[in-house]
Amino acid sequence: xxxxxxxxxxxxxxxxxxxxxxxxxxxxxxxxxxxxxxxxxxxxxxxxxxxxxxxxxxxxxxxxxxxxxxxxxxxxxxxxxxxxxxxxxxxxxxxxxxxxxxxxxxxxxxxxxxxxxxxxxxxxxxxxxxxxxxxxxxxxxxxxxxxxxxxxxxxxxxxxxxxxxxxxxxxxxxxxxxxxxxxxxxxxxxxxxxxxxxxxxxxxxxxxxxxxxxxxx
Numbered sequence: 001x002x003x004x005x006x007x008x009x010x011x012x013x014x015x016x017x018x019x020x021x022x023x024x025x026x027x028x029x030x031x032x033x034x035x036x037x038x039x040x041x042x043x044x045x046x047x048x049x050x051x052x053x054x055x056x057x058x059x060x061x062x063x064x065x066x067x068x069x070x071x072x073x074x075x076x077x078x079x080x081x082x083x084x085x086x087x088x089x090x091x092x093x094x095x096x097x098x099x100x101x102x103x104x105x106x107x108x109x110x111x112x113x114x115x116x117x118x119x120x121x122x123x124x125x126x127x128x129x130x131x132x133x134x135x136x137x138x139x140x141x142x143x144x145x146x147x148x149x150x151x152x153x154x155x156x157x158x159x160x161x162x163x164x165x166x167x168x169x170x171x172x173x174x175x176x177x178x179x180x181x182x183x184x185x186x187x188x189x190x191x192x193x194x195x196x197x198x199x200x201x202x203x204x205x206x207x208x209x210x211x212x213x214x215x216x217x
Contacts, residue, residue, distance in 0.1 A: 007184060007193040007210060014187050022060035033060070040095055044069060047091070051076040054115060054123040066109045067092060072118045085110055119146075119153040122194035122209040129160065129207050130198035139166055139205075143177050150179075156189075156212040157181040164205035182210050190214075 008016055020037045024030055041056045044067070052072035059066040069088075071077055078084050092108050118124045125146055132142040143160050150158045157180025165172050183189045190213040198205045 007191040011187055011191070015190055019055065020058045020060075022058075036096070040067075040092070043095060044088075044092075048077055052115075052118070052124055052127070053077075054118075054121050063105065064107045064109065065092070065096065066111065068111045068113055070113045070115055072115045072121075072124060074112045074114045077112055085112070117153045119149045120155055120192070120211060120213050122192040122211045123196070125150060125158075125160075125211065126194045126196035126207045126209040129209070130196045130205075133162075133198040133200055133205055133207070136200075139175075147177060147179050150211060154214055155180065156214055157210075158212070159210040161208040162205055163208070165200070165202040166205055168200070168202040180212065182212050184210070 012018065019041070020034070022033070024033060037058050040058065044056050045053050048069070048071065051074065053069055054072070055070040057068040057070070059068070069077065076084075077088065079087075089108050089110050092110070093106070096106050096108070115121055115124070129142055129146055133139060139162060143162070147158055147160065157178070159182045160177045161174060163172070163174045166175060182191065184191065192211045192213060193209065195206060195208045198207055
């Protein structure tokens with residue numbers, strides 16, 4: 001089961017919460033609201049790629065939207081004197097008005113949460129490896145350096161998988177690297193998962209990362 005089920009989807013409602021948290025009794029709004037959340041999340045993550053944004057959580061009330069941005073470098077989003085926050089709010093308001101079909105004015109609340117241990121975040125680890133691969137960094141050195149940093153940050157285990165024409169090979173292959181334990185089927189274990197594509201000269205190389213984090217006491 002460990003290879004067939006998404007590690008975070010398996011644990012939703014047990015140790016993980018949903019990235020979008022809202023409820024509509026009107027079934028007609030569900031599809032448009034879900035699509036709006038997906039587009040808003042992609043837009044913000046691409047917009048603040050320089051700040052290493054890993055997660056965007058969206059909470060909706062009747063006339064209010066709360067957007068929580070988790071970033072490794074939150075200061076680059078906030079800016080001097082909080083000017084960056086106002087620009088982000090205006091951007092979200094415009095996005096909701098253009099994408100949403102509702103006529104009511106939506107209030108936007110923005111929160112920036114820092115990530116204290118970035119090497120325990122699977123998305124940040126996957127993007128950092130992908131960036132090194134795009135710059136023709138030796139893939140084994142990049143993976144082993146990253147594994148060392150993840151374990152030094154206090155992880156129970158880490159697994160990294162590369163797939164594609166690795167190092168410009170003519171035939172695509174998969175390589176897996178392990179350290180520690182990754183109990184994929186144990187629901188109570190905090191296993192973070194992310195995947196990210198690296199565009200190299202030979203084509204795309206997929207990067208998948210599993211990180212088993214210690215339970216917080």
